[in-house]
Structures are given as C-alpha cells and as structure tokens.
Amino acid sequence: MSAHPQHPAHIxxxxxxxxxxxxxxxxxxxxxxSARDRERRLPLAELDEFSASGLWGxxxxxxxxxxxxxxxxxxxxxxxxxxxxxxxxQIPQNHLGVVDILLQTATEEQKRHYFGKVLAGYxxxxxxxxxxxxxxxxxxxxxxxxxxxxxxxxxxxYCTGALFAHLVPTVGNNEHGQAFIALVERDAPGLxxxxxxxxxxxxxxxxxxxxxxxxxxxLSAVIPAHQAFDQPTANGPIxxxxxxxxxxxxxxxxxEQAKIYARQAxxxxxxxxxxxxxxxxxxxxIGDLEWRVHGxxxxxxxxxxxxDLALAEPNEDTVANASLIVAQAKVLSxxxxxxxxxxxxxxAGTRSVTGKHNLDRFWRNARTHTLHDPARWKxxxxxxxxxxxxxxxxxxxx
Amino acid sequence: MTAxxxxxxxxxxxxxxxxxxxxxxxISRFGDLQIRVDVAAALLExxxxxxxxxxxxxxxxxxxxxxxxxxxxxxxxTGQRTELPSSLDDPLRWKYQIVGNYHLNGVL
Numbered sequence: 348m349s350a351h352p353q354h355p356a357h358i359x360x361x362x363x364x365x366x367x368x369x370x371x372x373x374x375x376x377x378x379x380x381s382a383r384d385r386e387r388r389l390p391l392a393e394l395d396e397f398s399a400s401g402l403w404g405x406x407x408x409x410x411x412x413x414x415x416x417x418x419x420x421x422x423x424x425x426x427x428x429x430x431x432x433x434x435x436x437q438i439p440q441n442h443l444g445v446v447d448i449l450l451q452t453a454t455e456e457q458k459r460h461y462f463g464k465v466l467a468g469y470x471x472x473x474x475x476x477x478x479x480x481x482x483x484x485x486x487x488x489x490x491x492x493x494x495x496x497x498x499x500x501x502x503x504x505y506c507t508g509a510l511f512a513h514l515v516p517t518v519g520n521n522e523h524g525q526a527f528i529a530l531v532e533r534d535a536p537g538l539x540x541x542x543x544x545x546x547x548x549x550x551x552x553x554x555x556x557x558x559x560x561x562x563x564x565x566l567s568a569v570i571p572a573h574q575a576f577d578q579p580t581a582n583g584p585i586x587x588x589x590x591x592x593x594x595x596x597x598x599x600x601x602x603e604q605a606k607i608y609a610r611q612a613x614x615x616x617x618x619x620x621x622x623x624x625x626x627x628x629x630x631x632x633i634g635d636l637e638w639r640v641h642g643x644x645x646x647x648x649x650x651x652x653x654x655d656l657a658l659a660e661p662n663e664d665t666v667a668n669a670s671l672i673v674a675q676a677k678v679l680s681x682x683x684x685x686x687x688x689x690x691x692x693x694x695a696g697t698r699s700v701t702g703k704h705n706l707d708r709f710w711r712n713a714r715t716h717t718l719h720d721p722a723r724w725k726x727x728x729x730x731x732x733x734x735x736x737x738x739x740x741x742x743x744x745x
Numbered sequence: 746m747t748a749x750x751x752x753x754x755x756x757x758x759x760x761x762x763x764x765x766x767x768x769x770x771x772i773s774r775f776g777d778l779q780i781r782v783d784v785a786a787a788l789l790e791x792x793x794x795x796x797x798x799x800x801x802x803x804x805x806x807x808x809x810x811x812x813x814x815x816x817x818x819x820x821x822x823t824g825q826r827t828e829l830p831s832s833l834d835d836p837l838r839w840k841y842q843i844v845g846n847y848h849l850n851g852v853l
Contacts, residue, residue: 606848627842631838633845634806635806635844637799638844642803645791646780646784672783729775729776
C-alpha cells in the first residue's frame with residue numbers, strides 16, 4: 348500500500364448525491380460480499396472504488412471544499428453500504444472520526460492540508476486501540492516531542508483500515524497522559540501493519556495490529572486529540588453513530604435474506620398450509636422483525652439530527668443529548684442485528700444452514716461488530732440520565 | 746389515552762417513586778424503558794409521512810410493548826400496578842400478523 352491514492356477522488360456536492368452514490372455502490376458491493384467473506388478476500392479494489400466515489404470526503408466542511416453533509420446522511424450512507432457488505436461499511440469508521448477530530452483540534456493550516464487530502468481520496472486508517480492496555484480508554488503507546496518532531500513507540504490492535512490506508516492516525520500519550528494523534532504516512536519507517544485479524548466476523552476489515560518502532564513525524568502531523576474530550580464536542584457521538592449505522596445495515600441485510608428464504612421454506616407439517624410463507628407464526632415473526640428494524644432506523648435518524656445540533660452548537664447539553672440518542676441507536680441496532688440474523692435461520696429452516704448460502708455471515712458480522720462496546724452499559728448510560736440526571740461521560744465510546 | 750402516553754406516564758410515576766438510585770440494575774431498567782418509549786414515539790412520527798400502509802400498525806406494536814414493559818417495571822420497582830385499559834377488541838398479537846403479512850407476502 349502506497350502513501351498516495353492512485354487516482355483523485357470525485358467530489359460529492361450534496362446530501363442527495365451522497366445517498367445516490369451510496370445506493371449505487373451498495374448494489375455493486377452486494378454482488379461479491381458473500382464470496383469475499385468466505386474467502387477472506389480483502390476488498391482493496393472495492394475500497395479504491397469506495398473512496399474514489401467521494402463518499403469518504405462528505406463530512407469535510409464546506410469552508411474547505413467539502414459537502415459537509417448532515418450526520419443523518421452519514422448514517423444513511425454507512426447503513427446502505429453495510430447492508431451490502433458490513434466490512435466495507437466498517438472500514439471508513441475511524442476515517443470519519445478522524446476527519447471530525449481534525450475539525451475539532453487541528454490548526455487552520457493542518458485542516459487545509461488534511462481536508463484537501465481527504466477530498467483528493469486519501470484514506471485514514473487507525474492505530475488507536477491496544478489489546479494489552481488496562482482498558483479501552485488507556486494507551487501504553489508513547490508520543491514524545493523533541494524540537495520540531497515527535498516520536499512514537501508502541502503496539503496497537505483492532506486497527507481497522509490501517510492495512511488499506513494512506514495515512515495511519517496513531518494515538519499516543521505524552522508524559523502527562525494526554526492523548527495526541529500523529530498522522531503517520533503508511534510507508535513511514537518504523538510503522539508496520541500486520542494482517543493478523545482472524546475474527547469469525549467482519550472478516551475482511553483487516554482489523555489487525557500495528558507496531559510503531561521509533562516512528563518520527565513532524566509536529567505539523569500531530570494534533571492534540573485529547574481536546575476533543577476535554578471540552579464538549581460531537582466527536583464521541585460521531586464515532587458511535589457510525590457503529591450503530593453499521594449494525595443497522597447488518598439488520599437490514601439479514602431481514603431481507605430472512606424474507607427471501609422464509610418464503611422458500613417448506614410448510615411445517617402441523618401448519619396444514621401449502622407453503623412456508625403461509626405459516627402464521629412465520630408471518631408474525633417477520634412482523635416483529637420489521638417494526639424493530641424500522642424503529643432502529645427511525646432512532647438512528649434522530650441520532651443523526653442530535654449529532655448535527657451538537658456540531659452546530661457544542662455545549663454540555665447538546666453533546667450529552669447526542670450521546671444519549673446515539674446510545675439508543677447503538678442498543679437497538681445491536682439487538683436488532685443479532686435478532687434478525689438469528690431469526691433468519693429459524694424461519695428459513697435447516698436448508699438455510701447449508702454452507703453454500705453462507706447466510707451465517709450476517710450473524711457472525713453482527714456478533715463481531717457489536718462487541719466494539721457493550722450495549723449493556725448504554726442502558727445504564729441512558730437510565731443514569733433519566734433517573735439520576737447524570738450526563739454521559741465524554742469519550743470515544745459515548 | 747393512547748398506549749404511548751400511558752407508557753410515558755407510568756415511566757414518569759415510577760421514576761418519581763424511585764427518586765434516585767445507584768443500583769446498576771435499577772438504573773439500566775430505566776434506560777430500557779426510555780428506549781422503548783422513544784422508539785414508539787419515533788415510529789409514530791415516521792407513520793405520519795411514511796407511505797407504508799402498515800407504518801401506523803408498527804408504531805402501535807412499539808407503543809403496546811413499551812406500555813407492557815413500563816407496567817411490569819412499575820410493579821417490580823414500586824409494588825403498585827396501574828390498571829391498564831383492555832385491549833381485547835384490538836389484540837396486539839394480530840398486529841404482528843398484519844405487519845408480517847404485508848412485508849413477507851405483500852398482502853394487506
């Protein structure tokens with residue numbers, strides 16, 4: 348992977364164009380999604396097409412030449428792509444988060460530079476999480492500043508997108524425990540991306556490891572990421588709404604397959620019907636899935652509006668409100684994705700588990716992706732505000 | 746009173762009864778109820794403009810489920826139970842059939 352895109356990207360001009368482009372791409376990505384999953388074929392050509400379409404640049408502010416689409420649109424785009432192939436839907440997750448952290452914490456000159464790159468088709472990966480640190484919010488990776496350079500040393504995991512990126516944003520803590528992000532060139536000496544992801548779901552995200560061995564960057568490539576959470580900003584809700592949009596897409600994809608295969612199922616012997624689709628319990632079960640999926644989509648759109656408000660008027664209240672509604676979308680999308688991808692088999696019957704259909708990819712993807720952060724603590728987050736008036740903690744998972 | 750406004754009322758009266766709590770299970774229970782109420786409200790709003798002929802029925806299911814959950818939580822957390830209106834003339838169980846038959850079979 349070189350540090351530069353092969354071709355310049357198209358520039359999307361509006362929300363409507365973004366949705367239209369996403370619909371067109373989703374149709375194409377759906378065709379080989381199952382084969383890519385089965386063979387764990389990394390989607391490099393698809394990613395090139397995805398970022399060249401301009402969809403990776405839609406959140407760049409208008410002042411810097413982007414479309415600055417609403418987060419209702421961002422969620423819709425990620426949902427559409429994820430319904431076709433949730434690995435492709437997940438890969439830009441951190442890229443979009445980084446575009447916002449740049450907006451929140453970069454200097455004017457850095458914004459001009461990096462937003463220009465994003466519009467030209469550069470992809471950000473990520474080297475944020477660490478498998479060995481105490482919890483998800485702690486980092487053992489160090490960044491140390493020497494004159495006009497910074498040096499990073501550490502070991503990362505769950506680095507979705509890093510393998511396919513042109514720039515790898517890397518989180519490291521300074522001596523005072525403050526988090527900075529260095530935008531490291533993909534071919535920088537000392538940066539090694541390891542294709543070690545062998546999860547049973549989201550198989551083609553290449554969410555493997557990154558090691559940083561004395562990687563040196565100029566100060567102009569470093570942003571004070573901690574400021575995105577020291578002050579109330581929309582960054583946490585933005586990270587989370589993309590997660591919820593991926594899972595909503597998985598739910599939609601699974602429900603579509605559930606209907607196709609349930610209609611082909613044999614009638615159960617006791618139903619005294621001629622066709623599987625006449626089974627009264629199958630019909631009611633589909634009814635239950637439908638309202639849940641539509642409820643999830645409706646809350647996801649509300650979450651997008653709350654994120655837009657938190658971006659336009661960032662303060663304690665708007666950011667808390669965005670976290671609360673995004674948390675609802677997170678809970679609902681996680682549950683609906685798991686439910687739909689499991690009910691699919693129940694309604695379609697034993698023939699649906701045959702290997703050639705590869706229908707288990709929906710459940711494998713749902714179960715894997717929803718582990719990013721636990722829905723059980725989102726119930727607590729929402730209840731703690733309802734009951735005790737406590738606003739959500741600000742971090743990248745709220 | 747609609748099922749949704751009754752669910753909201755039960756959630757609110759239960760919340761006032763409990764006042765505050767640091768019990769993680771009680772806290773998360775309120776999170777669950779709030780989500781159920783908000784989904785029902787969002788589906789009701791969706792039904793106002795959505796072309797699907799069963800959009801309103803989907804919103805009714807969400808509201809009915811929110812109400813049942815709120816009523817159970819009220820009983821569990823306060824020991825009291827507000828009487829609910831009978832739904833015998835408009836049974837919830839057939840609403841899933843209506844929604845499912847439309848989406849699975851295109852039948853209204």
